[in-house]
Amino acid sequence: MAWVFDDPNFYQNFNDSYFGDVNFYTAFLISTIFNTILIKVVSKIKIYKTPVRYSMYLMALLRILFSASIAFTCPSIIYSRNAKNLYILKNGVNSLNSFGHVFLALFMSCMVMACSGPAIQYIQVSNLLSFYHVKGIQRHISIIPAFISLASLALIFFGYIPPSYKIRISSLVEAVLEEEGDTPFLIITVRFTYDSTKTGNNFQVLSQICTFFILTIMFSSIFTVIWCTVYIQKQMKIRFMASSASQKSQEQLNKALLLQFILPFITIHIPFYIVVVFPFFGIAWRTFADRIFFLFCWCPAMNPIFVMLLVKVEKIDNISKSIFSENSQRIIHM
Numbered sequence: 001m002a003w004v005f006d007d008p009n010f011y012q013n014f015n016d017s018y019f020g021d022v023n024f025y026t027a028f029l030i031s032t033i034f035n036t037i038l039i040k041v042v043s044k045i046k047i048y049k050t051p052v053r054y055s056m057y058l059m060a061l062l063r064i065l066f067s068a069s070i071a072f073t074c075p076s077i078i079y080s081r082n083a084k085n086l087y088i089l090k091n092g093v094n095s096l097n098s099f100g101h102v103f104l105a106l107f108m109s110c111m112v113m114a115c116s117g118p119a120i121q122y123i124q125v126s127n128l129l130s131f132y133h134v135k136g137i138q139r140h141i142s143i144i145p146a147f148i149s150l151a152s153l154a155l156i157f158f159g160y161i162p163p164s165y166k167i168r169i170s171s172l173v174e175a176v177l178e179e180e181g182d183t184p185f186l187i188i189t190v191r192f193t194y195d196s197t198k199t200g201n202n203f204q205v206l207s208q209i210c211t212f213f214i215l216t217i218m219f220s221s222i223f224t225v226i227w228c229t230v231y232i233q234k235q236m237k238i239r240f241m242a243s244s245a246s247q248k249s250q251e252q253l254n255k256a257l258l259l260q261f262i263l264p265f266i267t268i269h270i271p272f273y274i275v276v277v278f279p280f281f282g283i284a285w286r287t288f289a290d291r292i293f294f295l296f297c298w299c300p301a302m303n304p305i306f307v308m309l310l311v312k313v314e315k316i317d318n319i320s321k322s323i324f325s326e327n328s329q330r331i332i333h334m
Contacts, residue, residue: 027297028071038304063300066110080170100184118261119221122228159210190279
C-alpha cells in the first residue's frame with residue numbers, strides 16, 4: 001500500500017469542505033454501535049415472531065453495510081446541464097478505481113434495500129396476521145431483498161459505472177478530475193429522450209433503465225406500506241380484543257415498523273427525488289443537493305436509536321401498568 005501513501009492525492013475532496021466527510025464518518029460510527037446494540041436488544045424481546053426478529057437482524061446488518069459504503073465513498077455530486085448527466089464522485093481516501101466503483105455500486109444498492117426493507121417487513125407481518133397464512137412462505141418473503149439487491153447491483157454495474165469503451169464525459173467533471181486527481185464515479189443519465197447522435201448510446205439506455213428500476217422499487221415500497229398498514233389495522237380489529245396483550249404487542253410492533261419506514265422516506269426517498277428525479281425536468285440545485293445528500297448516511301444511524309427508544313418506552317409503560325395492577329389487587333384484598 002506504499003503507493004497510496006506516496007500519492008499526493010492520498011485524500012481527495014471535491015466539496016471544498018470536509019464537513020461532509022466528517023458527517024459520513026460520524027454517522028458510520030453511530031450506525032455501527034447502535035445497530036449492534038439493536039441486534040442484542042431484539043434478541044431479548046420474546047413477543048416478536050422468529051421471522052420478524054430475523055428480519056430485523058438482517059436489516060440491522062444491512063444498515064451497517066450501508067453506512068460502511070457511504071463512509072468509504074463519501075459521495076459528492078456534480079450535475080452537467082449540457083451533457084444531461086449526474087455524476088456521483090468518490091471522495092475520501094484514494095483507492096483503486098475498481099474498489100471505488102464496487103463501493104459506489106454497493107452504496108446505491110444499499111440505498112435501494114433501505115427503501116424496500118420496511119415494505120418487506122410490513123408484508124411479513126401482514127402474512128402472519130392473515131387467516132390464509134401459509135407456513136414456510138416467510139422464507140420466500142425474506143429472500144425478496146436479496147433479489148432486489150442483486151438486480152439493482154447488476155443494473156448499477158452496467159448502467160451507472162462508466163464502461164470500458166469511450167463515452168462523453170462532462171468538461172466540468174474532466175476539469176475537476178485534472179485538479180484533484182482521478183477518482184471513481186457513477187454516471188446517471190437524467191433525460192427522458194434517447195440521444196442517438198452521441199457515443200455510448202447503449203450505456204445511456206442502461207442508465208435510464210437502472211434509474212427507472214430504482215424509482216419503481218421506491219414507489220412500490222410506499223404503496224406496499226400503505227396497503228399493508230390498512231390491512232394490518234383491519235386484521236387487528238378482527239383477531240384481537242381491544243385490551244388484550246396481543247393487541248398491545250401488535251401496536252408496539254406497528255410503531256416500530258412505522259418508524260423504520262418514515263426514516264428512509266425522509267432521509268432517502270425525498271433526497272433521491274431531489275437529486276436524481278428533478279434534473280430530468282431541468283431542475284438541479286447542486287449546493288442544495290450536496291447538503292441534502294448528507295441525509296442519506298443518517299438513515300441507518302438514527303433508525304436503531306428510534307426503534308430502541310420506542311421499545312424502552314413501551315417496556316417502561318408495561319412495567320408501570322403491571323405495578324399499578326399489583327397495587328390495586330393488594331388494596332382490594334386489604
